[in-house]
Amino acid sequence: xxxxxxxxxxxxxxxxxxxxxxxxxxxxxxxxxxxxxxxxxxxxxxxxxxxxxxxxxxxxxxxxxxxxxxxxxxxxxxxxxxxxxxxxxxxxxxxxxxxxxxxxxxxxxxxxxxxxxxxxxxxxxxxxxxxxxxxxxxxxxxxxxxx
Amino acid sequence: xxxxxxxxxxxxxxxxxxxxxxxxxxxxxxxxxxxxxxxxxxxxxxxxxxxxxxxxxxxxxxxxxxxxxxxxxxxxxxxxxxxxxxxxxxxxxxxxxxxxxxxxxxxxxxxxxxxxxxxxxxxxxxxxxxxxxxxxxxxxxxxxxxxxxxxxxxxxxxxxxxxxxxxxxxxxxxxxxxxxxxxxxxxxxxxxxxxxxxxxxxxxxxxxxxxxxxxxxxxxxxxxxxxxxxxxxxxxxxxxxxxxxxxxxxxxxxxxxxxxxxxxxxxxxxxxxxxxxxxxxxxxxxxxxxxxxxxxxxxxxxxxxxxxxxxxxxxxxxxxxxxxxxxxxxxxxxxxxxxxxxxxxxxxxxxxxxxxxxxxxxxxxxxxxxxx
Numbered sequence: 001x002x003x004x005x006x007x008x009x010x011x012x013x014x015x016x017x018x019x020x021x022x023x024x025x026x027x028x029x030x031x032x033x034x035x036x037x038x039x040x041x042x043x044x045x046x047x048x049x050x051x052x053x054x055x056x057x058x059x060x061x062x063x064x065x066x067x068x069x070x071x072x073x074x075x076x077x078x079x080x081x082x083x084x085x086x087x088x089x090x091x092x093x094x095x096x097x098x099x100x101x102x103x104x105x106x107x108x109x110x111x112x113x114x115x116x117x118x119x120x121x122x123x124x125x126x127x128x129x130x131x132x133x134x135x136x137x138x139x140x141x142x143x144x145x146x147x
Numbered sequence: 148x149x150x151x152x153x154x155x156x157x158x159x160x161x162x163x164x165x166x167x168x169x170x171x172x173x174x175x176x177x178x179x180x181x182x183x184x185x186x187x188x189x190x191x192x193x194x195x196x197x198x199x200x201x202x203x204x205x206x207x208x209x210x211x212x213x214x215x216x217x218x219x220x221x222x223x224x225x226x227x228x229x230x231x232x233x234x235x236x237x238x239x240x241x242x243x244x245x246x247x248x249x250x251x252x253x254x255x256x257x258x259x260x261x262x263x264x265x266x267x268x269x270x271x272x273x274x275x276x277x278x279x280x281x282x283x284x285x286x287x288x289x290x291x292x293x294x295x296x297x298x299x300x301x302x303x304x305x306x307x308x309x310x311x312x313x314x315x316x317x318x319x320x321x322x323x324x325x326x327x328x329x330x331x332x333x334x335x336x337x338x339x340x341x342x343x344x345x346x347x348x349x350x351x352x353x354x355x356x357x358x359x360x361x362x363x364x365x366x367x368x369x370x371x372x373x374x375x376x377x378x379x380x381x382x383x384x385x386x387x388x389x390x391x392x393x394x395x396x397x398x399x400x401x402x403x404x405x406x407x408x409x410x411x412x413x414x415x416x417x418x419x420x421x422x423x424x425x426x427x428x429x430x431x432x433x434x435x436x437x438x439x440x441x442x443x444x445x446x447x448x449x450x451x452x453x454x455x456x457x458x459x460x461x462x463x464x465x466x467x468x469x470x471x472x473x474x475x476x477x478x479x480x481x482x483x484x485x486x487x488x489x490x491x492x493x494x495x496x497x498x499x500x501x502x503x504x505x506x507x508x509x510x511x512x513x514x515x516x517x518x519x
Binding site for chain 1: 208211212213214215216219279283286289293296297298299300301304306314315338341342345346347348
């Protein structure tokens, strides 16, 4: 009988202790961010999908020399790029840079191997689409339209 | 396996299928339970729903291409898996990372361990039916992940370590935020002690549930906090020191009871030990480059190497055999959860179904790591 009441007493005590903690939590500042209506700033080091850096000094506004280092080193084989020789232009000219983001694992190997530092990570973290093709990014078009 | 479920049993026995999408199996684990009333007579785990052939992938591509895969095996300890993989390559190729890089590896690994333990604390209590603590642990965990995101660039599946060092150096902002976090986490621990450890319902649910014995641990290769709950102070960080762990002063928490409560207490005290390591590492952090000077193409010599690290769940071992080419000949990964799960049929026979959830929760299973 004594044990029974002791159990009720300890049970009631731990209930009150727990309730006190939740009550104290009730008066602390709210940490939840109401996501679609408010967003947190994205860290500058965030690694989103890769982009070609826009460089105004270059003729084609990017630094890519189509050496295909990134394509060769990519573990997932998600980069498809092509360059061509053009009259009067030194070196190769990039004509296509496709990134298949459905396969990319964001390891950053392409950014590290790039000899001209033409690639960087974007801070885009919201990717929504209905088809896979919506995640096949054309980085060359992206760098050209960015003014 | 489907024939198992239709085998006629005794009058009283029946087969209950738990998973592969049960909330308390933490992933795609399926357990076939032979029940008698509410008592589990014979639980049989079924694995392989998340099998992605990571070992085979390592054997079919050149070694740098496996780096992002290491993080995908155990999503809660991605940096520690990174550490093990770059460690085995470094040991085989005879490369040494710079001192600062080793310290950063330890700092980030311990932060990764902390966030894994915080998630475990939340979901163990969630499995037992209490919802509130997971909200508090997630608040702490969010702070940690934000700090890690700032330096590694991702939030869960990091690909931060490279052979010879790490990708990005940590800055003063990182250090001050981590110090702030350490104080914050210390101030939160008494709250968890009152809210969870002292709670009478929680105690009744985990005390004397499960029997981890040293003998069982030896037979099944049980490692990690569940092994330390049997009283054996076996931690790779001390038993087979790697990286710069010998330079830090920390304890290996052990308990002798061998039940789920002991496993809980060991993990709970490990949080404090990780904070201690973090503090010391930040104090001792040497200057210098974070990437060693290496030839552009690292050749793997023929031979084999083993590297063991302590993951939040136990002993993680990488064994790599190379035949002189760029592609590893064989890569064996020993994951802790696989051995830890294999004790389930033995210790959970004759248990109530609700106690089985407590037992699986204290094993801290990560299913993609088992299936890998």
